[in-house]
Amino acid sequence: MAPRCWRWWPWSAWLRTRPPPSESTQSFRQQFSTQEQTPQICVVGSGPAGFYTAQHLLKHHSRAHVDIYEKQLVPFGLVRYGVAPDHPEVKNVINTFTRTAHSDRCAFHGSVAVGRDVTVQELRDAYHAVVLSYGADDHQALEIPGEELPGVFSARAFVGWYNGLPENRALAPDLSCDTAVVLGQGNVALDVARILLTPPEHLEKTDITEAALGALRQSQVKTVWIVGRRGALQVAFTIKELREMIQLPGTRPILDPADFLGLQDRIKEVPRPRKRLMELLLRAATEKPEVAEVARRASASRAWGLRFFRSPQQVLPSPDGRRVAGVRLAVTRLEGVGEATRAVPTGDVEDLPCGLVLSSIGYKSRPIDPSVPFDPKLGVIPNVEGRVVDVPGLYCSGWVKRGPTGVITTTMTDSFVTGQILLQDLKAGLLPSGPRPGYAAVKALLGSRGVWPVSFSDWEKLDAEEVSRGQGAGKPREKLLDPQEMLRLLGR
Numbered sequence: 001m002a003p004r005c006w007r008w009w010p011w012s013a014w015l016r017t018r019p020p021p022s023e024s025t026q027s028f029r030q031q032f033s034t035q036e037q038t039p040q041i042c043v044v045g046s047g048p049a050g051f052y053t054a055q056h057l058l059k060h061h062s063r064a065h066v067d068i069y070e071k072q073l074v075p076f077g078l079v080r081y082g083v084a085p086d087h088p089e090v091k092n093v094i095n096t097f098t099r100t101a102h103s104d105r106c107a108f109h110g111s112v113a114v115g116r117d118v119t120v121q122e123l124r125d126a127y128h129a130v131v132l133s134y135g136a137d138d139h140q141a142l143e144i145p146g147e148e149l150p151g152v153f154s155a156r157a158f159v160g161w162y163n164g165l166p167e168n169r170a171l172a173p174d175l176s177c178d179t180a181v182v183l184g185q186g187n188v189a190l191d192v193a194r195i196l197l198t199p200p201e202h203l204e205k206t207d208i209t210e211a212a213l214g215a216l217r218q219s220q221v222k223t224v225w226i227v228g229r230r231g232a233l234q235v236a237f238t239i240k241e242l243r244e245m246i247q248l249p250g251t252r253p254i255l256d257p258a259d260f261l262g263l264q265d266r267i268k269e270v271p272r273p274r275k276r277l278m279e280l281l282l283r284a285a286t287e288k289p290e291v292a293e294v295a296r297r298a299s300a301s302r303a304w305g306l307r308f309f310r311s312p313q314q315v316l317p318s319p320d321g322r323r324v325a326g327v328r329l330a331v332t333r334l335e336g337v338g339e340a341t342r343a344v345p346t347g348d349v350e351d352l353p354c355g356l357v358l359s360s361i362g363y364k365s366r367p368i369d370p371s372v373p374f375d376p377k378l379g380v381i382p383n384v385e386g387r388v389v390d391v392p393g394l395y396c397s398g399w400v401k402r403g404p405t406g407v408i409t410t411t412m413t414d415s416f417v418t419g420q421i422l423l424q425d426l427k428a429g430l431l432p433s434g435p436r437p438g439y440a441a442v443k444a445l446l447g448s449r450g451v452w453p454v455s456f457s458d459w460e461k462l463d464a465e466e467v468s469r470g471q472g473a474g475k476p477r478e479k480l481l482d483p484q485e486m487l488r489l490l491g492r
C-alpha cells in the first residue's frame with residue numbers, strides 16, 4: 001500500500017524528485033491522479049447542513065465532486081419546510097445553496113431515501129467519503145394519556161402543514177376553538193403561536209400554502225398559551241422572535257408580573273444575549289406601557305401568554321371523548337443548579353381548557369441504516385467533530401451531528417468544520433485509495449430498484465411552476481403539495 005502522505009504530494013514536486021516512471025509507478029500514477037482529480041464524496045440530506053458541507057468541500061478542494069441525496073423531491077430541508085413563511089429573509093440562504101448546486105462538480109439527487117432506496121454501505125462502496133446530514137425528522141412524543149386525541153399535533157406537523165410539506169398536507173387542524181395551547185417555549189413554539197394569531201391578511205403575500213391560509217382565515221382561535229416546564233429564566237426562544245410576538249398586530253400579551261419576581265436581580269450574572277432577552281420579557285411583563293401601546297392592547301382581539309412551571313400530565317377529552325378539550329398541567333418547581341436544573345412536579349395540577357394542542361418539546365434524529373452507529377439517548381450519530389465513531393470515511397453534520405438546536409448559522413459553522421475535517425482526512429490518506437465510481441454505481445442500483453431521482457434542473461422546473469402559480473396572488477410562490485403532480489409536471 002502507498003504511504004499515506006503520497007497522494008497529497010504536489011504532483012509536480014513528485015515528478016521533479018523521481019526518476020522516470022517505471023511500469024509499476026505508472027500504474028500508481030494513474031490511480032493517484034484519478035483519485036487526486038476526483039475525490040467522490042456524497043452528502044445525505046439537502047438541508048443547510050448538506051449544502052454548507054458541500055459548499056465547503058467544493059470551495060476548498062478544486063477537484064472534489066459532491067453528490068447530494070435527498071428523500072424529498074425538492075431540496076433545502078427546513079429552510080423550505082420549517083422556517084416560517086413570514087420570515088422570507090431567512091430563506092435567502094437558498095440563493096447560496098442554488099449557486100452550490102449549479103457547480104459542475106455538484107449534483108442533486110432528490111426522491112432518494114437513503115436507508116430505504118440505497119444503503120449507507122452501498123454509498124460507502126461508491127464514494128470515498130459519505131457525509132450524513134439528514135437532520136432530525138422525529139418529534140419528541142409527550143408520552144402522556146390522551147396524546148392521540150384529535151386536536152393534538154406535533155408543532156412540527158403543524159409547521160409542515162402551513163409550509164407545504166407533502167406528508168402534512170392533509171393535516172386539516174380544526175381551528176374552530178377559542179384557545180390553543182403550545183407546549184414548549186422555544187422558537188418553534190413562538191413560530192406556531194405567531195402564525196395562529198397573525199391577522200391572515202398579513203400572511204397573504206407570503207409563501208404559506210393557500211389551504212393553510214384559507215383555514216387561518218376561518219380560524220376562531222383567540223388565545224394561545226405557550227407553556228413551559230421551567231421558569232422565565234429558562235425560556236429557549238430568542239429575542240427576535242419574542243419581539244415579534246410582543247409587537248404582533250391585533251394581539252396583546254398576557255404576562256403575569258408574579259412570574260418575574262426577583263428576576264431583575266438574577267439576570268445580572270447571565271450572559272449578555274440572555275440578559276437582553278430577559279430585560280425585554282421583564283419590560284413587557286412589568287412596565288406600564290405608553291399610551292399608544294395601552295390603546296393598541298385595548299383594541300386587540302387576540303392574545304398570547306406565557307405559562308411557567310407547568311408540565312403536561314394528561315390531554316383531557318371532550319365529554320363525548322372524541323377530541324381534545326384541555327390539558328392537565330402538573331405544577332412544577334425547579335431543583336438543582338445551573339445546567340442540571342430540573343422541573344419536578346409539586347403534586348398540584350391545573351386544568352387548562354383548549355381545543356388545540358401543539359407540542360413543541362423537541363425533536364430527535366432517527367437511525368436510518370443499521371450499519372451506522374446511533375446514540376438513542378441523545379438522538380444523534382456519535383461523532384467526534386463530525387467523524388462518525390469507528391466508521392472511517394463516514395461523517396456527519398447539522399442536526400444529526402449535534403442535536404436539533406441552533407439556527408442556520410450554527411448549522412453552517414458545524415458543517416464547515418465537518419467539511420474541513422473530511423478534507424484533512426483525505427489529505428492525510430485516511431480515506432479509501434483508488435478511484436470510486438460515485439453516482440454511476442448508485443444510479444445503476446437505483447435504476448434496478450425502480451427509483452428515478454429528481455435532478456436540480458428538475459427542481460428548477462418545479463420552482464418555476466411554483467413561482468408562476470404564486471404570481472396571481474402576489475405570493476413569492478404557491479408550493480406544489482402533491483408528489484404525484486410534481487412527478488407529472490416532470491413528465492414522469
Ligand SMILES: Cc1cc2nc3c(=O)[nH]c(=O)nc-3n(C[C@H](O)[C@H](O)[C@H](O)COP(=O)(O)OP(=O)(O)OC[C@H]3O[C@@H](n4cnc5c(N)ncnc54)[C@H](O)[C@@H]3O)c2cc1C
Binds near residue numbers: 071113188
Ligand atoms: C419549525 C422550524 C423553524 C425554524 N426556523 C428557523 C429560522 O427562522 N431561522 C433559523 O436560522 N433557523 C431556523 N430553524 C433551524 C434550522 O432549520 C436548522 O438549524 C437547520 O435546518 C438544520 O439543518 P440540517 O441540514 O441539519 O437539517 P434539515 O434542514 O432538517 O435537513 C435535513 C434534510 O435531510 C433530508 N433527509 C432526511 N432523511 C433522509 C434520508 N433518509 N435520505 C435522504 N435525505 C434525508 C430531509 O428531507 C431534509 O431535507 C428552524 C427549525 C424548525 C424546526
